[in-house]
Amino acid sequence: MEAYIKHISYYLPTEVLTNDDIVNQFPEWDNEKIIQKIGVQSRNITRNDEFTSDISVEALNALCVEHCIDKSEIDFLLICTQSPDYFLPTTACIVQDKAGLSSSCGAIDINQGCSGFIYGLSLAKGLVVAGIAKNVVLITAETYSKHIHPLDKGNRSIFGDAAAATLISNHGEYRLGEFSLGTDGKGFENLIVKNGAMRNRKTSENEVPNDNNLYMNGPEIFNFTAKAVPTLISDNLKKNNESIDTVNQFIFHQANTFMLEYLRKKINIPSEKFLIDMQSYGNTVSSTIPIALKNRLDLQIKDDKILLAGFGVGYSWGSVVIYNK
Structure with missing residues (x-):
């Protein structure tokens, strides 16, 4: 059996932090310097009352709406995050409930960062190939902005918040090698x-x-x-x-x-x-x-x-x- 990436959707928080916003706070910084060093013009940032479970649900709902996915057919949920809502329980359990997934759906978190999508795909492939799950949704979701101090202009210039939801199944568009x-x-x-x-x-x-x-x-x-x-x-x-x-x-x-x-x-x-x-x-x-x-x-x-x-x-x-x- 093979495993495939079937669909991808993502969600970006509505608040936007532009280079001009950063430069207004740090006049020694300038837009061209940020573009030259980092290559970023703007980034989306979660509100103070918006957390990883919230943007995960948004990404999952976008996936289901954009690609006409029946949530009852999702039988495993993987959430990759280093900014969970709580130490415990897992954010995946919260998202399973908020998103209205079946109680027979497995749900776990993995704490992984920049390589997390690849690691998550490897786990999803294992679940599908082993016959444990037919439709795995891998959500990568971070609210790194909440880890960053307001005066840290370097990291504020680099990082943005977002969530992506990827459906991995035993059929789809791209086979995982x-x-x-x-x-x-x-x-x-x-x-x-x-x-x-x-x-x-x-x-x-x-x-x-x-x-x-x-x-x-x-x-x-x-x-x-x-x-x-x-x-x-x-x-x-x-x-x-x-x-x-x-x-x-x-x-x-x-x-x-x-x-x-x-x-x-x-x-x-x-x-x-x-x-x-x-x-x-x-x-x-x-x-x-x-x-x-x-x-x-x-x-x-x-x-x-x-x-x-x-x-x-x-x-x-x-x-x-x-x-x-």
């Missing part, structure tokens, strides 16, 4: 929210960014990415008996345009085969790949083979080739 996955936990402190869980309880808020907030060591993340991703792509191409020449399109995690261009050139991927789609969304963590893939599919371009690759927080990385049947 072989996966390459990896982890190197030695770099875990380089992208982290240190306080708030059991090891380090959250402290009182400070007027400046502290360990309650998202911290990213940009240079170390870049070094990790520059080392791990070319090897990842080489390995996954070999696993799928493909080459750069035989793959029609490469869709990487949309981290920032500087990093993406660096990787493209290092791996020798032609620019016409390399998708960059983040200017209006920012880095939406685990949702960057499904958003970019959905936008690509909406153009009705029949790519025979697309390589997807995610990498980042953890450190973790993953890749898969998907095939138009």
Whole structure:
């Protein structure tokens, strides 16, 4: 049995943070600098009363409405998030109820970041191929803006909030090929929210960014990415008996345009085969790949083979080739 990506939909919160908004708060920053360094013009941000379960339900409802999906046929729900509503219960349980899914639907969270869509696809494929589920919905949803201190202009410029819902089934448009996955936990402190869980309880808020907030060591993340991703792509191409020449399109995690261009050139991927789609969304963590893939599919371009690759927080990385049947 095979597993396929059947449909994708996504939801963007209605509040928009533009570069002009950021520059108005931080006059030393300017629009051209943000575009040059990051490649983002605007990003969507959740309201103070809007959380991961809310945007997950919106994405799931969009999926069902856009593609005429009967919710009773969804028999497994995977939610990938690092900004859950609560420590417990899982956000997936909340979404199952809010979205009106059957009580016979399995529902679990996975805590994974920038590689989360690839990891989620691998789990969904396992469920379908094993016959455990027929229709798995993978939701990638993040409200990273709630982790970021208001005075952290760098991370506020990079990250946006979003949720994407992907239906994986035993039939569909794109067959899931072989996966390459990896982890190197030695770099875990380089992208982290240190306080708030059991090891380090959250402290009182400070007027400046502290360990309650998202911290990213940009240079170390870049070094990790520059080392791990070319090897990842080489390995996954070999696993799928493909080459750069035989793959029609490469869709990487949309981290920032500087990093993406660096990787493209290092791996020798032609620019016409390399998708960059983040200017209006920012880095939406685990949702960057499904958003970019959905936008690509909406153009009705029949790519025979697309390589997807995610990498980042953890450190973790993953890749898969998907095939138009």
